[in-house]
Amino acid sequence: MTTDIGDQLGEAGRSGLRARKKLATREALSRAALRLALERGLQNVRVDDIAAEAGVSPRTYNNYFSSREEAICFLSVQRAQRIGAALRARPPEEPLAEAIGHAMAEEYAGRSEPDKVTMRMFISEPALRGEYLKGLTAVEGPLAEAIAARTGTDPERDLFPRVLAAAVTSAARTATRHYLRTETTAPFAAVVRDAIELIAPAARAHEGRRA
Amino acid sequence: MTTDIGDQLGEAGRSGLRARKKLATREALSRAALRLALERGLQNVRVDDIAAEAGVSPRTYNNYFSSREEAICFLSVQRAQRIGAALRARPPEEPLAEAIGHAMAEEYAGRSEPDKVTMRMFISEPALRGEYLKGLTAVEGPLAEAIAARTGTDPERDLFPRVLAAAVTSAARTATRHYLRTETTAPFAAVVRDAIELIAPAARAHEGRRA
DNA sequence: CCGGAAGTTGCGCGACACGCATAATTTCGT
DNA sequence: ACGAAATTATGCGTGTCGCGCAACTTCCGG
The missing domain is CATH 1.10.357.10 (Tetracycline Repressor, domain 2)
Known part of the structure; x- marks a missing residue:
């Protein structure tokens, strides 16, 4: 898995289930990050919370985004x-x-x-x-x-x-x-x-x- | 000391020696940060190096800038x-x-x-x-x-x-x-x-x- | 159905931002 | 010019964070 910024949109570009799941996860993470930031303020959002909200491990979150800001x-x-x-x-x-x-x-x-x-x-x-x-x-x-x-x-x-x-x-x-x-x-x-x-x-x- | 972004330029605005020293330190830190980043690449610049280069403690560096990017x-x-x-x-x-x-x-x-x-x-x-x-x-x-x-x-x-x-x-x-x-x-x-x-x-x- | 590729997860390390308490320094009133 | 007050510098500790590494799991193509 790469966090290459250029692939973020082209994720659903080629292959099938794999890429779609990837995009879905990324969007879920972003949604979770945004939602939490709006609810409790940017300062009070831990990375673990975002991961939990999206149903993935914190480590996986970091495979998709290298900063909260990017996710949000x-x-x-x-x-x-x-x-x-x-x-x-x-x-x-x-x-x-x-x-x-x-x-x-x-x-x-x-x-x-x-x-x-x-x-x-x-x-x-x-x-x-x-x-x-x-x-x-x-x-x-x-x-x-x-x-x-x-x-x-x-x-x-x-x-x-x-x-x-x-x-x-x-x-x-x-x-x-x-x-x-x-x-x-x-x-x-x-x-x-x-x-x-x-x-x-x-x-x-x-x-x-x-x- | 505040890192208020609005005061960064007006540092020499009012009082005398105090504000001037502050601005000098800030500029010294920024110069050091930029110089090191150009020399060895952004990835290979530790905060401690910047502080040492500017002749202040790492903690003081963080009083002026809250990120390497800001300093550079x-x-x-x-x-x-x-x-x-x-x-x-x-x-x-x-x-x-x-x-x-x-x-x-x-x-x-x-x-x-x-x-x-x-x-x-x-x-x-x-x-x-x-x-x-x-x-x-x-x-x-x-x-x-x-x-x-x-x-x-x-x-x-x-x-x-x-x-x-x-x-x-x-x-x-x-x-x-x-x-x-x-x-x-x-x-x-x-x-x-x-x-x-x-x-x-x-x-x-x-x-x-x-x- | 199987072998390799791609994705996920846990662990651990190096780094970092910042709060707090303390010492050093500048400013200012008298 | 002297001492109190305000401001700044520093040291230390803490909570996060990003990511490399090495398993483990899931998916895809033949």
Whole structure:
């Protein structure tokens, strides 16, 4: 078993029962870690508790995650990466902002709004914020590819795709912080859309320059 | 003694000898930590080594930093925060991109280019990347204020200042990654400027909307 | 159905963050 | 300039933690 971060999503990629069980265990561990952290606070969560909650040995827990933070954030990172993948799957003709909206709607379809308490913890707890930010940057790669596919630019040579991708994830992060303000009642997707719209002129300007 | 993160820069702010010694110790510890990490690799740096290198007891080291990563990144975070402060000190009439250029030139005046090996370590080592990203987001606050001062918008109500601030720091981060590519020979400040220029249209669009 | 691969578990070690108590040092009022 | 108060440095002990190692168990392919 490897804890290779790159395999975390591709766990169900190839073989059958084995990989599925692995992913299930990882998700169970992450769910347990998040639940306990929300219940009793990050400080009062022992590794053994997480393992027990997920029904595995503490040693096995450490085979999947090398820190509580990683365990707690995994589900959210997974969700962000799903959005990134969904985005890359949208037709390249579709405008970026619209594609992002669809990708998010796809992810949050049916389900409720994202949990504010969880997000608040991710941001306020210093130990989690680092992992949270790392997770966000992990989406920038796929996002840059999606952007490159739309603009026809090469991410290796031209700065634009990666810069815009980073700007978009940053906008999403900023939107999240704004969404968490108690006065805000607008749905999450709408706030994100507004934030992204603020940097959309950069994308349009680049299109114009390219044409 | 507190390790309050908010006091890290303001250590020399008020009182005299006491605060200055404190800051000196903190910087010495950070320098030692960074130097050792570069020499023998992050894995082979014990806390005791850092403390010994800085001439303090291991316990004292832990009074200043609660993790190796924090210690290693402190100097860089400090530098980023200085740039943020310098930016906020620029005249509000000055265009944002230009002000950023001046603030960076002010920081890197005389000194050499930033160390590529160090930056590469910050990005490649997962343990450091989280702290590195946290440091970058810490600059977003001052940056947002500088932007708000230029646009006259209120960061509490309007998304724009914070979104643009986050986009700018993201652009700087992306520029850093591009700067680290072996083929790149352009000076750091130039790459950063190019990256920021790519998102500048968003700022101009907002100005236009406001006018 | 069997042999090897992959996953799980228990044990133990090295390291680390931090609370607490004590000594050393700086600051400040007079 | 001197002594009390506040701040800081240090030593020690404790509770965790991450992970290497070596069995043991489960799963997959032929």
